[in-house]
Amino acid sequence: MASASDLGSTDDYEALMSMTDVELLKSAWRQEKAAPEILQFESRLIKRVREQIQLMEETVEEFTESGFDPLTVSLYQMDLDRTQFLLRSYLRIRLQKIEKYMFHIFATAELLTRLSKEEKWFIERCCVDLQTHLEKSVLSQLPYTYQSIFQQSVINDETDMVAKPQLDTFVVCKTKYYLGHIQLEDNADGEPDGSSPYDSGSQKPLEEPFEMEPNVLYFVRYKAVKKFVEEGKIDLY
Amino acid sequence: MMYGTKAIQLVKEIANGEKGQLTPFSSDVFSEVIAECSQHFADLRSLIRKMQEAGLDVETTKDEDHYGQLIHHLSLVRNKRCLMAYMYNRAEILRNLVWNVGSDIPEEIQEKLSHSEKEYFKKHSEALKSYMSRVVLELAVDMVPPKDPYIKVRVLDDMGEVELPSDNTANFARHSMHFLKRTDAEKYISLGKMEELTG
Numbered sequence: 001m002a003s004a005s006d007l008g009s010t011d012d013y014e015a016l017m018s019m020t021d022v023e024l025l026k027s028a029w030r031q032e033k034a035a036p037e038i039l040q041f042e043s044r045l046i047k048r049v050r051e052q053i054q055l056m057e058e059t060v061e062e063f064t065e066s067g068f069d070p071l072t073v074s075l076y077q078m079d080l081d082r083t084q085f086l087l088r089s090y091l092r093i094r095l096q097k098i099e100k101y102m103f104h105i106f107a108t109a110e111l112l113t114r115l116s117k118e119e120k121w122f123i124e125r126c127c128v129d130l131q132t133h134l135e136k137s138v139l140s141q142l143p144y145t146y147q148s149i150f151q152q153s154v155i156n157d158e159t160d161m162v163a164k165p166q167l168d169t170f171v172v173c174k175t176k177y178y179l180g181h182i183q184l185e186d187n188a189d190g191e192p193d194g195s196s197p198y199d200s201g202s203q204k205p206l207e208e209p210f211e212m213e214p215n216v217l218y219f220v221r222y223k224a225v226k227k228f229v230e231e232g233k234i235d236l237y
Numbered sequence: 238m239m240y241g242t243k244a245i246q247l248v249k250e251i252a253n254g255e256k257g258q259l260t261p262f263s264s265d266v267f268s269e270v271i272a273e274c275s276q277h278f279a280d281l282r283s284l285i286r287k288m289q290e291a292g293l294d295v296e297t298t299k300d301e302d303h304y305g306q307l308i309h310h311l312s313l314v315r316n317k318r319c320l321m322a323y324m325y326n327r328a329e330i331l332r333n334l335v336w337n338v339g340s341d342i343p344e345e346i347q348e349k350l351s352h353s354e355k356e357y358f359k360k361h362s363e364a365l366k367s368y369m370s371r372v373v374l375e376l377a378v379d380m381v382p383p384k385d386p387y388i389k390v391r392v393l394d395d396m397g398e399v400e401l402p403s404d405n406t407a408n409f410a411r412h413s414m415h416f417l418k419r420t421d422a423e424k425y426i427s428l429g430k431m432e433e434l435t436g
Contacts, residue, residue, distance in 0.1 A: 078383070085379045088378070089382075099329075118368055118371045122367075126361070137354070152318065
C-alpha cells in the first residue's frame with residue numbers, strides 16, 4: 001500500500017488511517033481479483049489481519065464459554081467468518097495466478113519479488129513439477145532440437161511457449177486523485193494481438209492524452225493504468 | 238495423409254470438451270503424433286544430407302529441398318504445440334481439480350489419466366498442501382463468501398461418528414439433518430456427501 005509520503009494530502013492520509021485492516025484487506029483482495037497479473041504481496045497487512053483473526057477467535061471462544069448471549073456471539077462469529085473468507089480468498093487468488101502463469105512469473109525478476117516467502121517456495125515446486133511432467137510425457141520424446149519447454153525449437157530464440165497474463169484486458173477502476181497524461185494505446189512495444197488488422201486506426205495513440213477525474217468510474221485497458229495500480233493511486237473494481 | 242491432422246484432434250478434444258472436465262487420455266493419437274514428429278525430423282535430416290551431398294550451401298540455397306525442410310520443420314513445430322497444448326491444458330484441469338475435490342480423486346477420474354498425469358496430480362496436491370501448512374491456513378474451505386455462519390444440511394452418505402474441525406463430534410447417519418457451522422459442512426458438501434438445505 002501507499003506510504004504516507006506519496007499521498008496527496010493529509011485528508012487522504014487520515015482517510016487511510018481511519019480504514020481498518022479488514023477494510024484494507026478487502027481493498028487488496030479486490031485489486032488482486034481484478035488485476036490480470038500478480039500484485040505485490042501485502043505482507044505487513046496480512047500479518048496484522050492474522051493476528052486480529054486470532055484475537056477474534058479467542059474472543060468468540062471466551063464468549064461462548066462464559067455463556068454470552070448467543071446472538072451477540074453469532075454476530076462476532078459472522079464478522080470473523082467474513083474476515084477469514086477474505087484472507088483465504090486473497091491467498092487463493094494469488095496461488096491460482098501463480099499456478100496459471102508460473103513459468104512467466106518465475107522467469108521475471110520483477111514479478112518474483114512480489115511473492116511472499118511461501119509463495120516463492122510454492123512457485124518453485126510448481127515449475128519443477130510441471131516441467132518434469134511435460135518433459136516426461138512430451139518433450140523427451142521429441143527430436144533433441146525441439147525439446148525446450150519455453151521455445152518451439154532452437155531456431156526460435158524468444159520464449160514463445162510461455163503463458164503470460166493478458167495485460168491489455170479491460171478493468172473497471174476509479175481514483176481518488178486527478179491523473180493526467182495516461183497513454184491509452186501504444187503500439188510501441190507492439191503487442192501483436194489478432195484484432196489489429198481490423199482496427200489499426202484506433203490502435204494509434206490518441207491525440208488528446210487521457211485524463212482521469214477523481215471518483216469517476218472508468219473502463220480502460222489494464223496496461224494503460226498498470227503503473228498507477230502498482231503505486232496504489234488507482235483502485236480496481 | 239495430410240500433415241498435422243492427428244495433432245489437431247488432440248486440440249479439438251480439449252476445445253470441444255466440457256469446461257473443466259477431463260476426457261480419457263488419448264494415448265493412441267498421442268503416440269501417433271509423437272511418431273509423426275520423429276518422421277518429420279528424419280525427413281528433415283535426410284533432405285539436409287541430400288543437399289550437403291550435392292555440395293549445396295544449406296543456409297543459403299533456396300531450392301525445393303530447402304522448402305521441403307521448412308515444411309517438415311513447421312509441421313514438427315505445429316505438432317509440438319498441439320501436444321504441449323493438450324498436456325498443458327489437461328494439467329490445468331488437474332490443478333483445478335485439486336482445488337475443487339482435494340487430493341483424493343475418484344476412481345472414474347483416475348482412469349482417465351496417463352501415468353505421468355497421475356504423478357503430477359499427486360505432486361501438485363502435495364505442493365499445495367505443503368504451502369498451506371507453511372502458512373498454517375487451510376485454503377480449501379470458505380470457497381464462497383459466507384452469508385450465514387450456520388447452515389442446514391442433509392447427509393447423503395452414511396458417515397457415522399465424525400469429528401469436525403470445530404472440535405465437535407456429530408453422528409452423520411444417512412438422511413439425517415443437521416444445523417452446522419458452514420466451515421464444518423463445506424468439505425462434505427464439495428465431496429457430495431451432504432447437501433445444503435435452502436429456503
